[in-house]
Amino acid sequence: MKYTWTWALLALFTFITTVPIIGQKIVPAQRIWDKAPHCAFTDLLYYKNAFYCCFRESNRHVPNRWADNGKIRVLKSKDGKEWQPFALVELPGVDLRDPKISVTPDNKLMLTMGGSIYIMDKLKGGRTHIAFYNKEQNAFSKPVPIELPAEIATGMDWLWKVTWHKKDAYGLMYQAEKGTGKRIVLLVSSKDGIHYNLVSRIPITQNFPNEGAIQFDKKGNMKIIVRCEDNKAGGFYGESSYPYTEWKGYDVGKRLGGPNILITPDGRTLVATRAFDSKGTYTALMELDSNYKLQEVCRFPSGGDCSYPGLVYQNGKLYISYYSGHEKGNAIYFAQIDYDQLFPNP
Structure with a gap:
C-alpha cells in the first residue's frame, strides 16, 4: 500500500486513517x-x-486503437484500507x-457507463450503457445501451450519473440539441x-453544460450540480x-470538473470536484x-489530470475516491475524514 501525505511530518507515521483538519x-x-x-474517473458506494x-x-485517456479501449474495474473493501478486485467489465470494440455505481430498488448493483466508439482517437459515436451484478455468476452482465424515446434520442446522448429515489432512477443527460x-x-x-x-430540460444559461450529478434532500427535493465549459x-x-x-438555477462561481454532490444528514450541500x-x-x-456559491473546505493530494470523485457519508465520516496524475502515472486514491472535524459543532 502506498500513501500520499501533504507535509513531511506526516511521513513519520506508517498509517493514518484520519487527521484533525481544522486549519x-x-x-x-x-x-x-x-x-x-x-x-481514472471514479465513483464510490457503501453497500452491505x-x-x-x-x-x-x-x-491512455483517449484511445487511438482498440487495445486502448477502456474497461471498468470495481474494487471492494470492508474497511476502506484493504482493497480487492471485485469485477472487471469490458465490451469489445467499445x-x-x-x-x-448505484443500487436498484430490488437490491442489485448497477453500473452506468459511457460506451464510446473511437477511430484513431476521433470520437465517432457513443451511448450510455448499463450492467447489473449477478450474484450467481459473480459478475456483471454484458453492458447494454440505454433506451430513449425517438423524440429525444440523438445518437450521442450521455447519461452521466444515475441516482435512485424511491422506485425511480433519475439522471442528467447531456447532448447536442436537435x-x-x-x-x-x-x-x-x-x-x-x-x-x-424525459422529465424536464434544465434551464442552464452557461455555455456547454455537460457532466452532472443529482441528490435528494429529506423532503424529496432534487438538487443538482453541473459542469459548464464557460x-x-x-x-x-x-x-x-x-x-x-x-x-x-444559480452560477456557483467556480469552474468545475467531474463534479459530485452530497446532501449530509445535517443539511449541508457538499460538492467534490476538480478545482482550479x-x-x-x-x-x-x-x-x-x-x-449559492461554492466555498472550498479542503483539498486532496492531486494535480494535473485529476478529480472525478466518488463521495459517501457513512457513520460520521466522509469518504472520497478520486484519480490523479500528480505521482507517477494516473492512479486511484481514497480519503476519509471525520465529519465533526471538518464541520465542528458550534
Whole structure:
C-alpha cells in the first residue's frame, strides 16, 4: 500500500486513517490502485457493510486503437484500507468510461457507463450503457445501451450519473440539441435503469453544460450540480421539487470538473470536484453557501489530470475516491475524514 501525505511530518507515521483538519487545507489520501497506465474517473458506494469503488482502466485517456479501449474495474473493501478486485467489465470494440455505481430498488448493483466508439482517437459515436451484478455468476452482465424515446434520442446522448429515489432512477443527460446543435442537459427517469423518459430540460444559461450529478434532500427535493465549459461563468447548481419540472438555477462561481454532490444528514450541500487555481488543477471538497456559491473546505493530494470523485457519508465520516496524475502515472486514491472535524459543532 502506498500513501500520499501533504507535509513531511506526516511521513513519520506508517498509517493514518484520519487527521484533525481544522486549519489544514490538504487531507491525506491512500493510493489504492495503479495497475494500468491510465486509471481514472471514479465513483464510490457503501453497500452491505462494504465500499465499492469503480473506475476506468486503459492505456491512455483517449484511445487511438482498440487495445486502448477502456474497461471498468470495481474494487471492494470492508474497511476502506484493504482493497480487492471485485469485477472487471469490458465490451469489445467499445471504450467504456466514466462509470457510476448505484443500487436498484430490488437490491442489485448497477453500473452506468459511457460506451464510446473511437477511430484513431476521433470520437465517432457513443451511448450510455448499463450492467447489473449477478450474484450467481459473480459478475456483471454484458453492458447494454440505454433506451430513449425517438423524440429525444440523438445518437450521442450521455447519461452521466444515475441516482435512485424511491422506485425511480433519475439522471442528467447531456447532448447536442436537435436542430441547433446547442449543448443542453435533460433530466430523465427510468423504472428499470434501462428505459428512460424525459422529465424536464434544465434551464442552464452557461455555455456547454455537460457532466452532472443529482441528490435528494429529506423532503424529496432534487438538487443538482453541473459542469459548464464557460470561461465567463462557473458551474450550475439547481433545485426542484417533485415532479421536477420547474427549476431554480444559480452560477456557483467556480469552474468545475467531474463534479459530485452530497446532501449530509445535517443539511449541508457538499460538492467534490476538480478545482482550479493559478498553479493548475487539484481535487477539492466544497460547500454551497447561503448565496449559492461554492466555498472550498479542503483539498486532496492531486494535480494535473485529476478529480472525478466518488463521495459517501457513512457513520460520521466522509469518504472520497478520486484519480490523479500528480505521482507517477494516473492512479486511484481514497480519503476519509471525520465529519465533526471538518464541520465542528458550534
